[in-house]
Amino acid sequence: MKRVIILIMISMFIASTAFAAGQARRNTGCGLGTMLFKDSADDKWLLQALQATTNGTFGNQTFGITTGTSECERATKIASNERLNQFVADNMDNLAKDIAMGQGEALDTLAELMGVSAEERPGFYSKLQANFSNIFTSPDVQAAQVLDNIVTIYSRG
């Protein structure tokens, strides 16, 4: 009993001083799953009390005003709109969710960036929802393809 207790105590003190620094990282890519992540192990470490005392930045967050720095391919069926391309590439997952749900902030943003008027939007959203599987054609579909598919459906009228 005494040995077990001592073992617990020692491991707790080690756990409270040692830890993995759980910095968030960004997945690279231009398809679904390009998002921030943390290793789940970070969250399972005991006592993260010492983990971070400052609001640390991850990667090199600087003045990220992106104009043409995206590594992803551009959509071909729409006039060059860097902001739209960037938004779709960075928000693929939430956009997929919103399109399947027929509403949401990512979908509103897409419509605004595409210049879809407020009156047109309800019809636009239902049409996208109905065509979900024609937009997100496969699990590894890329952002440029998604945007082209959306544009195709939109312009079909």
Place this chain on the structure above:
Amino acid sequence: MFRRGVILIMLLLIFLSAVAQAGEEEYLQNLLKEAEEKALHRDRYWHVLLHYKKTFFGIESLIDDPNFFISPSGKKDPESELLETIKTFFKGYNDEGSDTRCRFPARYKWLKERLAIDETMLPGSRCSELEKFLEALNPQSATLVFPSAYMNSPASMFGHTLIRIDGKYQSKLISYAINYAANTGDEGGVSYLIKGLFGFFKGYFSILPYYEKIEEYNDLDMRDMWEYELNLSEDEVMRMVLHIWELKDIYSFYYFFDENCSYNLLFLIEAARPEVNLTDEFGQWVVPSDTLKAVIGKGLVKAVTYRPSRSTRIRHWATFLSPKDKKLAADIASGVVSPSSVIDESLERQGKIIVLDIAAELTQHRFMRRDIDKETYQKRFLSILNIRKDLGKQDSEILNIPQPPRPEEGHSSSMVSIGAGTKDNKAYQLTGFRPAYHDLADRDDGFQKGSVIIFGGIELRYYPDDKRAFLNRLDIIDIVSLSVRDEFFKPISWKVYTGFRRETLYDEKEHLIYSLNPGFGFAGKVLGGIYYVFIEADLQIGHGFGHDYTFGAGSSAGIIKDFTNWWKFLLSSRFMYHPMGDSNRLYALEMKNNFSITKDHALRLNFLRTKSYSQYSTDINLLWNIYF
């Protein structure tokens, strides 16, 4: 003849340019004189733009980066900095990175206005990078954003603040977020803690699309966000943005307690509206929610928006589901059950939608936490959405998340206590002071439920019979994070305490001892309240011990319940076995009642019964807690 003509023309040109230079030089001298006469270096706005603050020795800028100053003595000399800045306007630059008019546009704009500078007298200047920046931001309005507390990182326990610059778009996702943070690199361990506390990290401003900050706070850290739209005019927002540009790639040393994320943002608001003084309102302790309260107090806020986190959304939607359907949602997210099985469920359409919406969000969550790999995620996520798309739109009354009390509606962050009690039939008077911030028995409005964050709490007791006063406790750090486990989330709860306490030891006398007491466990919902169970270790050191220390482990459990919105109740028990040093078995039973009178006043009734070193002890007191 021809040659003579050329020489003449050249002489004429040299003469003219000399005249022009003399004219520029004279104009510069006039401007410098005027700046001196108007004492612009003492102007409030100059001090805002350069982040000058009075110190014990004089005036000093809080910015530490030498690149921020034009004069070598600029950090401590507002006058020299001002004059040198004006002089550089007359220098011709080849690259806009060095051109002070491009590099420090807020200074230039202000000086141009105050001195009515005639731009035709200055050499040409073109700031294409600044123009691109302004075009991308297209600043129309500004919003102060407060992501609420995140218990799993001490840096974020008090919340955080950032500023969002809104452009012409309706959608706020594509606005830009201005964030001040320490650049910590891959640093870890104790050195991280020390560097953070004592300012060895460099803090920088950064700009990112707002959707990335939502992803970080709402989705990854699962923190609710609050957006306070500021009532700044377009001109004021432009001044703020110009100042943000001045801070590009400029560092200040980051201090966790005062010169932190929230404090540095206040300069941006002052740069927009210098009549408002925010940065002088804070001393050695800057809590993000307090800066928020200060900004609201100055009448700067015109509208508030709530942005619930992913876990808040999931948990709210789950309230519409039966336990069986909650399990179904979790199973779909785990890949145990196929999403198409929802279709056969005897559920209303809205219920089916909820199950799939939760499953989709939970799948994203699992992937973010690296519980599943990317390929599995992509397939599972898409297969859920492919069923979901056929069910139409969810009703807005289910989608909309009820708004909890706002951060500024919580009690103030410091507290004093006065009261009286009796310990083992001896009466005492009690005085306490807690600089920050919240404990389990305090009312939770505006705070993280189930959290304790105490820094430097102190409690003094006076025994009138003995005419003696004692330091009863000094809580250096006391942190508890109770994270409720449910069908969807399985977080670990943890605690850490370090501080001094007066305790009765084996010699039946009270001694001041030091205690280090970490623990971990889990928490859940029960009877409309929260229960928790911890395994703990405790190292105690003091001269009062026979062996100078005692070391042990044990467990504790408790329940917290709000009976009404003004009556909060806590019941806990604890057993600790100390085999090393002075051996002891501690049994404790504790009960606390908190009666809120107003936001900043509460009555607290505490009861503690212990058995330690084979002696029983009972301590009861009644306190009046005043938050300020």
